[in-house]
Amino acid sequence: MMFTEVDVFIGNNTLIDPQIYGYWLQGFMAQEAAKLVREKEFHLLGNIHEDLIISDVLDQFRTFCLLEKYLQSPTMLADQWTFQITSKTQRLLVEKYYDFDDCVIREILGKKLSGRNRKDLDDVSEKTGVRLKSCRRQFDNVKRVYKTVEDLSGNLVHNIQTHFLLPEFLAKKYATVVYIANNRFETNKRKLQYLKFDDFLHCAYEMMTNWSCHNPDCRFEETAMDMDREFLQMLRDLKILLEKEYFDEHKAMVAKSLKGKISDRILYDLDANLKSLSRSIINIASGLNHSKEVRDLFLDVVEKIIEPCKQIRMTRSDMEVFLHNYTEIPRTLEPFKS
Known part of the structure; x- marks a missing residue:
């Protein structure tokens, strides 16, 4: 027996x-x-x-x-x-199951949530040191959240919390990931490799908060993951700042406002580069009406704004002062008063 x-x-x-x-x-x-x-x-x-x-x-x-x-x-x-x-x-159980490794999601960002990319997670596992089974769970969770909320109107973070019972901090992280996936932002080019997940988290959350339509009765039937079309159409009006009379006035007022707030050397170099820098900022903004320009947003910002400013050795505080004055001053110009 x-x-x-x-x-x-x-x-x-x-x-x-x-x-x-x-x-x-x-x-x-x-x-x-x-x-x-x-x-x-x-x-x-x-x-x-x-x-x-x-x-x-x-x-x-x-x-x-x-x-x-x-x-x-x-x-x-x-x-x-x-x-x-x-x-x-x-x-x-739920919070830990949906928690993720930032390094894994950084590798997934910008890629289609397709079966083919799921099969390629071996590379992600090897690069991040996270086991393949865990990488697959994280990939599947992102895809599941995306499929659930992609057609819902209303606040994206709230929708994720409602359907997946996640704490707010985690729902916020998922919201930024699916927002990036929905808008198909390019995040994997060589020049973008130095950017961490937290960098994209911050930028995407600011876009969700300030660039999306929060009206549930939006006439364009936009979801929480779409950019507000009316806002994007308004950005096209910024092109008037590239016309000579307004550009010269804007440039002079920006230079005057920065006097004493940043070093004379930075101010001199910035003044010499302001025309091309201003053109880049305005062209990026006005071009967001086109899906191709939206996809390349991070790449354009790095190549056309960040790198030129790094070349003249501007610090983070210099950039904050410059951008604050650059965006506030046009409010006093005649075309924008109304």
């Missing part, structure tokens, strides 16, 4: 070990996770046999796999009866 050993765990409330859950999310195999548990909890576990630790980890991993379908639709998690989990634990 042959005997088979079977590990059986019986319980009522589903107990979740946050540490083991973290190992599962990171893509570790159960045996690897058990080894890490033994190493980190050596003093607590004492002489507990290795097989018991592996059995516990395997049981936790099985639970996580069964929970995953609910984690992919978080609003279902509270309504299911298979697993009795406290509200606090539910929030932890």
Whole structure:
């Protein structure tokens, strides 16, 4: 007669070990996770046999796999009866499942959320040091959030919070990622490689806040991920600043306003480059009506604004002072008074 050993765990409330859950999310195999548990909890576990630790980890991993379908639709998690989990634990499960590594998302930014790019995540895994299974989860989460909110009107962060029950800080990060994906911004050119995820997070959030239409009855039927067409049409009026009479007046007023606020050397170099710099700023703004110009926005800003300013050794504070005065002064010019 042959005997088979079977590990059986019986319980009522589903107990979740946050540490083991973290190992599962990171893509570790159960045996690897058990080894890490033994190493980190050596003093607590004492002489507990290795097989018991592996059995516990395997049981936790099985639970996580069964929970995953609910984690992919978080609003279902509270309504299911298979697993009795406290509200606090539910929030932890969802938040950790949708949390992501900035370095992984930086590699995904600007790429289509397609099956082909999902297959290429081996390169992302190798470059970032994040396990492939975790890279795939993060890619799939971004795609799932995008597909859910792409046609919804209203506040993008609120829509993500409503459908995925994420804390505001995480919903904000997802909002910027799907906003970039929707507008197909170029983020992977060589000149943009020095930019971190946080740089794009800041820029995209400012665009979402200031460049999108927040009117639910918008006549253009724009979603929260679209730029406000009326705003973009207004930007075309800025081209009047390139006409000689207004350009000369604008340039003189900007130079006067910067006197004493930045060094004389920077002011001299800026004055010599102001015509081309101003033309670049206005052409970038007025060109945002075209999808190609929108896609190249970050590249254009780096090549045509940031790099020229770096060449004349402007500091961040110099740029802040310059841009503040550059944008405020036209309000006093005749064409813009109305």
